[in-house]
Amino acid sequence: xxxxxxxxxxxxxxxxxxxxxxxxxxxxxxxxxxxxxxxxxxxxxxxxxxxxxxxxxxxxxxxxxxxxxxxxxxxxxxxxxxxxxxxxxxxxxxxxxxxxxxxxxxxxxxxxxxxxxxxxxxxxxxxxxxxxxxxxxxxxxxxxxxxxxxxxxxxxxxxxxxxxxxxxxxxxxxxxxxxxxxxxxxxxxxxxxxxxxxxxxxxxxxxxxxxxxxxxxxxxxxxxxxxxxxxxxxxxxxxxxxxxxxxxxxxxxxxxxxxxxxxxxxxxxxxxxxxxxxxxxxxxxxxxxxxxxxxxxxxxxx
Amino acid sequence: xxxxxxxxxxxxxxxxxxxxxxxxxxxxxxxxxxxxxxxxxxxxxxxxxxxxxxxxxxxxxxxxxxxxxxxxxxxxxxxxxxxxxxxxxxxxxxxxxxxxxxxxxxxxxxxxxxxxxxxxxxxxxxxxxxxxxxxxxxxxxxxxxxxxxxxxxxxxxxxxxxxxxxxxxxxxxxxxxxxxxxxxxxxxxxxxxxxxxxxxxxxxxxxxxxxxxxxxxxxxxxxxxxxxxxxxxxxxxxxxxxxxxxxxxxxxxxxxxxxxxxxxxxxxxxxxxxxxxxxxxxxxxxxxxxxxxxxxxxxxxx
Numbered sequence: 001x002x003x004x005x006x007x008x009x010x011x012x013x014x015x016x017x018x019x020x021x022x023x024x025x026x027x028x029x030x031x032x033x034x035x036x037x038x039x040x041x042x043x044x045x046x047x048x049x050x051x052x053x054x055x056x057x058x059x060x061x062x063x064x065x066x067x068x069x070x071x072x073x074x075x076x077x078x079x080x081x082x083x084x085x086x087x088x089x090x091x092x093x094x095x096x097x098x099x100x101x102x103x104x105x106x107x108x109x110x111x112x113x114x115x116x117x118x119x120x121x122x123x124x125x126x127x128x129x130x131x132x133x134x135x136x137x138x139x140x141x142x143x144x145x146x147x148x149x150x151x152x153x154x155x156x157x158x159x160x161x162x163x164x165x166x167x168x169x170x171x172x173x174x175x176x177x178x179x180x181x182x183x184x185x186x187x188x189x190x191x192x193x194x195x196x197x198x199x200x201x202x203x204x205x206x207x208x209x210x211x212x213x214x215x216x217x218x219x220x221x222x223x224x225x226x227x228x229x230x231x232x233x234x235x236x237x238x239x240x241x242x243x244x245x246x247x248x249x250x251x252x253x254x255x256x257x258x259x260x261x262x263x264x265x266x267x268x269x270x271x272x273x274x275x276x277x278x279x280x281x282x283x284x285x286x287x288x289x290x291x292x293x294x295x296x297x298x299x300x301x302x
Numbered sequence: 303x304x305x306x307x308x309x310x311x312x313x314x315x316x317x318x319x320x321x322x323x324x325x326x327x328x329x330x331x332x333x334x335x336x337x338x339x340x341x342x343x344x345x346x347x348x349x350x351x352x353x354x355x356x357x358x359x360x361x362x363x364x365x366x367x368x369x370x371x372x373x374x375x376x377x378x379x380x381x382x383x384x385x386x387x388x389x390x391x392x393x394x395x396x397x398x399x400x401x402x403x404x405x406x407x408x409x410x411x412x413x414x415x416x417x418x419x420x421x422x423x424x425x426x427x428x429x430x431x432x433x434x435x436x437x438x439x440x441x442x443x444x445x446x447x448x449x450x451x452x453x454x455x456x457x458x459x460x461x462x463x464x465x466x467x468x469x470x471x472x473x474x475x476x477x478x479x480x481x482x483x484x485x486x487x488x489x490x491x492x493x494x495x496x497x498x499x500x501x502x503x504x505x506x507x508x509x510x511x512x513x514x515x516x517x518x519x520x521x522x523x524x525x526x527x528x529x530x531x532x533x534x535x536x537x538x539x540x541x542x543x544x545x546x547x548x549x550x551x552x553x554x555x556x557x558x559x560x561x562x563x564x565x566x567x568x569x570x571x572x573x574x575x576x577x578x579x580x581x582x583x584x585x586x587x588x589x590x591x592x593x594x595x596x597x598x599x600x601x602x603x604x
Contacts (some may be wrong), residue, residue: 008590027382048323048538072568083386092514106548112532117496121515122517123396123518125582134579140419141515141517141518143516159448169436175554176506179504179506179507180507180511180512183500183501183504183507183512183520184450184501184511184512184515184516184519184520185515185519185520187500188497188519188520188522188523189408189519190556190559190563191493192519193559193574193575193578194552194555194556194559195489195490195493195552195580196578196581197546197555198485198489198551198552198555198576199485199486199573199581200482200577200578200581201550201551201555202551204478204481205481205482205486207584208584208588209482209583210482210485210486210581211481211581211584211585211588212443212588213423213443213483213486213487214486214585215424215442215443217486217487217490217491217526218485218486218487218490219585220490220522220525220526221490221522222521222578222581222582222585223522223582224519224522225574225575225579225581225582226408226578226579226583227575228584229571229572229575229576229579230572232571232575233568233571233572233575234568236563237563237566237568237571238570240563240564240566241466243563244560244564247556247560247563249500249504250496250497250500251553251556251557251560253500253503254492254496254549254553255494255500255553257492257495257496258546258553259551261492261538261539261542261545261546261549262542262546263400263538263544264542266374266535266536266539269531269534269535269538269539270311270531270532270535272495272499273495273527273529273531273534273535274531275499276495276498276499276502276524276527276528277527277528277531279498279501279502279509279512279527280498280524280527280528281510281527281528282510282513283513283521283524286510286513287305
């Protein structure tokens, strides 16, 4: 057993997937969720061995405490559980931003507790305790951003659990994490949300047409834009600086392309579109996607 | 046999997929491509029964002529083949914009030829004669935008072939087609190209990191942004007005969200993200995508 007792605080997609994935690798799994309905569901489907009405009760005696609540709720949660943490335990979180979580959580934690902020780069467009599944983390990155004062042994033990759940683990500074995520995840999500919102507003094209003809590019945007609203609100509010920086660059770049279209500058467009192909090839070569000819065709194949 | 002889002009992804898909439904398939290498490949892999060095030779005696070249090349092609078309034949194209293709092609066509502009809403990120496959059009929309003077019989016959290849057929005006496509395809493609270009430029985040961590949203953009540069250059140059209209709306909308992030207006963000979820549900209900929890996980599953 990698840990004797694990406490999952918040029982949504990530925590419920973790519960499924860590079975057999840990002794006891206990949990807490704010809503009675979620707690009942968790017991009913056997996510946890025990479920508690308060986070304070859940963390008592736990060797690993996982904060799996929206980023905006992390600070209050840390304040609540701090007095009840087992000395020497490990606390991690699964938030999509790291600097803001550290600023909110770290000041509350007592000395001797190993705080190892984490971010599993995995998800679906679904939420809640029933949405979890054991293979969510298989072959996905789980980034850790521990401070320099954290004992290497604590990091090794947490890493062992994440690897046992199928994840690939990497560590980096919280600052760098937030910059990388602003580029590969946060800004793309905001753009997808925006494009879906625009489509909803265009009077000449009905929503049913948008839906019917979505396969030609738009559908990928809707998949991204269907993610949990609370989670994403908190991401944008807490990784504000990095997202605004990338958004600024995006707007500049878009205006240059928009101008090229308006001026009829075909060479500029052709050169730009040729360059972006190279990044795509890199992703296929890195094994992050298949080379199968399935663009927009998932629905047909599955 | 739905047609006795079909001439495919241009032997890229769409035409080569059509060749595979129409076998057994038509008598003879002949083809032409500008490059000798493409013509040799087409013969070698048996795409066509005959391949000609000029489009004029290929269309001679054909009952159906398919213009499958970039939108920007349609006008010159129509001028070249017009004197060689069989009286009463049907001419169609597969361009992603329709008004510009009609403006370029229609003036050249002799009376008695049925011109039925078409747009198969199917594709992959690959190009060339070897990229085609018979099932590309299965369950995909094929939009037709015939003028009011085209004989219903000619439309019925073409529709029969498209349906035999697996496509769903719908007709609309060219104006409406170009508006719909600007929303569901053209603008999303430009945005995806832009975001991939931005990621390429951000100095603090290396390209290898962008590639490694792409699964969290960005990968869907790169798949879209890897499409054929020539085709997309022509799309933006020829559907300029509709794309600039949608791009203008997109920029406005993005700035409102950007401002909400800067001002910390979480309620605005939450409400916006909640609305976009409804469109996604509509797409799943319309059968345009599966409800499977596979966001960003295609590579793992296939």
